[in-house]
Amino acid sequence: MRTQRMISVVCCHAEGEVGDVIVGGVLPPPGRTMFERMTAMRRDHDTLRRLLLCEPRGSVARHVNLITPPARDDCDIGMITMEPTEFVPMSGSNLICTVTVALETGILQMHEPETIVRVDTAAGPVRARATCRDGKCVSVEFANVPSFIDRLDAPLEIDGLGTVAVDIAYGGMWFAITDAVKLGFRVEPDEARELGVLGEKIRRAAREQLDVVHPENPDIAGVTIVQFDRPFAGVGQVSRNTCIVAPGRSDRSPCGTGTCARMAVLHARGAMQVGDSMVHESIIGSRFTGRIVGTATVGGRPAIFPTIEGRAWITGMANHMLDPTDPFQTGYVLTDTWGVSGSTSQ
Numbered sequence: 001m002r003t004q005r006m007i008s009v010v011c012c013h014a015e016g017e018v019g020d021v022i023v024g025g026v027l028p029p030p031g032r033t034m035f036e037r038m039t040a041m042r043r044d045h046d047t048l049r050r051l052l053l054c055e056p057r058g059s060v061a062r063h064v065n066l067i068t069p070p071a072r073d074d075c076d077i078g079m080i081t082m083e084p085t086e087f088v089p090m091s092g093s094n095l096i097c098t099v100t101v102a103l104e105t106g107i108l109q110m111h112e113p114e115t116i117v118r119v120d121t122a123a124g125p126v127r128a129r130a131t132c133r134d135g136k137c138v139s140v141e142f143a144n145v146p147s148f149i150d151r152l153d154a155p156l157e158i159d160g161l162g163t164v165a166v167d168i169a170y171g172g173m174w175f176a177i178t179d180a181v182k183l184g185f186r187v188e189p190d191e192a193r194e195l196g197v198l199g200e201k202i203r204r205a206a207r208e209q210l211d212v213v214h215p216e217n218p219d220i221a222g223v224t225i226v227q228f229d230r231p232f233a234g235v236g237q238v239s240r241n242t243c244i245v246a247p248g249r250s251d252r253s254p255c256g257t258g259t260c261a262r263m264a265v266l267h268a269r270g271a272m273q274v275g276d277s278m279v280h281e282s283i284i285g286s287r288f289t290g291r292i293v294g295t296a297t298v299g300g301r302p303a304i305f306p307t308i309e310g311r312a313w314i315t316g317m318a319n320h321m322l323d324p325t326d327p328f329q330t331g332y333v334l335t336d337t338w339g340v341s342g343s344t345s346q
Helices: 034-044 046-053 092-104 189-209 256-268
Strands: 006-014 017-024 062-068 077-083 086-088 114-121 124-133 136-143 148-158 162-170 174-179 225-229 238-245 277-281 287-298 301-310 312-321
Touching (some): 034 062, 092 136, 148 189, 148 256, 162 256, 225 256, 238 256, 256 287
Parallel strands (some): 017 062, 077 114
Antiparallel strands (some): 006 312, 077 086, 124 136, 162 174, 277 287
8 A cells, every 4th residue: 555645534424415524634724814724725725625525535425624723712623614616615514514523533522411612614703502412412503604695586597497586695605595496396306416407507697697795705706506495484394495516416404504595585585583493404304403593784784693503423434545656636527426517616
């Protein structure tokens, strides 16, 4: 056996969505803030993302998170999230996986019945409350960064479909949210391929036709995920969705940042108020609970403070190696398994 590097990973999923966590073999990137560190990773170490996410080591259904020291004194750990086509400022399912791994592997000390973990993300600090019992992280509820809408009922022209109305909202990344039923979908597993293809069409159209920029960080720009929703079932009830992760596959979880973005839309429409909750269900039937716990303003825009609660499970451990003679140093992708476009970038 010969290797020029070894990367140790704890395998984990949150309500079905894979969010593996690097625990060894990667040094933290430079930067005064987590956003600067994420930018440094994207600029100088994108080969790491491709190595772990592309075949033959990874897949389009995998995310990988790097735990780093925090950039802020009031946080316990930092987190950088790598997805199939991008580094994202914040991800709910990945944060739940990262907190679970940090506590269950002893990176952070677990306290029962509850452990508070403050996570420094590229979107800002996030406070997580982990319910712990018998050495297990039973669930994680986190208070996300403020979430808000950019516009409602924005028309998009989609090739072969015509005009589709979308709500644009931020929940830690930018979402285009649309009504699945109006487009003829039930959001069921047998529709996953069709939803993935259409979601990519909508994402590309949104990036081309809509100028979407975070009012406080212009580097967070452009829609990166499309959310297909069944109609809102009401406060405290179960509402189904699926979020299409580029380059065109369904999030297996209900999507934490997507749930925050949807609650921002529902609040703007008067369907949810401070104190209200919703249960968001994924295409495979797994669930997150979202709550609106307060209001704020972001760059002069009305916003909500949302929380998300979900569960994660460690599934194994892996040591990824790279033989210097391996011809696929940064992996490869094929469209039969890698979404629609075969692209590894937005």
